[in-house]
Amino acid sequence: MPHQIEHVGEEARMVRRSVLDKIFREMINIRWRLDDIEKSVSNWSPRPLEVSDTELLQLPDHLRRTYLAIASKGECQAEVVSNLTGRCRAVESNYLNQLARMGWLNKRRVSRTLYFRPVSEKMHAQTTNGKAKTLEQTD
Numbered sequence: 001m002p003h004q005i006e007h008v009g010e011e012a013r014m015v016r017r018s019v020l021d022k023i024f025r026e027m028i029n030i031r032w033r034l035d036d037i038e039k040s041v042s043n044w045s046p047r048p049l050e051v052s053d054t055e056l057l058q059l060p061d062h063l064r065r066t067y068l069a070i071a072s073k074g075e076c077q078a079e080v081v082s083n084l085t086g087r088c089r090a091v092e093s094n095y096l097n098q099l100a101r102m103g104w105l106n107k108r109r110v111s112r113t114l115y116f117r118p119v120s121e122k123m124h125a126q127t128t129n130g131k132a133k134t135l136e137q138t139d
Contacts, residue, residue, distance in 0.1 A: 059104070066095040067104055067118075075117035 056064055069084040070076060078093040085092060096116045099105045105116045 063095055063099055063102075063104075066092060067099055070096070070099075070105065070116055071118050075115050077113060077115060081116075 056067070059067060065085055066081060069081045073080060073084065078096055079089050081096065082089040082092040093114075096105060097107075100107045100116065104119060106119055108115050108117075
């Protein structure tokens with residue numbers, strides 16, 4: 001009888017140990033993913049524009065949702081944004097292009113792939129200065 005109890009106790013310790021090992025491995029994977037996220041955010045040069053809530057509220061709901069998704073990811077493709085928002089890629093591509101035309105996003109092409117990212121403060125200042133100049137010239 002004592003031999004059976006020892007065997008059950010040893011088996012429970014093995015199960016507990018394997019569960020702890022799985023948790024530890026998952027924590028390591030999470031840490032690696034967090035490191036990747038930190039690297040991608042720290043490599044942004046120049047830093048993204050700080051947008052106030054009132055400015056965000058000026059966007060229509062569908063564009064605001066798209067902008068917030070891309071702002072949370074940094075630079076990404078329409079497919080990634082569509083996965084975040086749950087809408088189809090073609091719709092997100094249309095919304096991203098609208099935001100780019102409105103001056104909220106920058107767009108760059110790598111081979112056949114388009115990447116979108118939030119406008120930086122430097123770019124925002126250039127576009128607002130450019131708009132101000134064109135308005136002054138038309139007066």
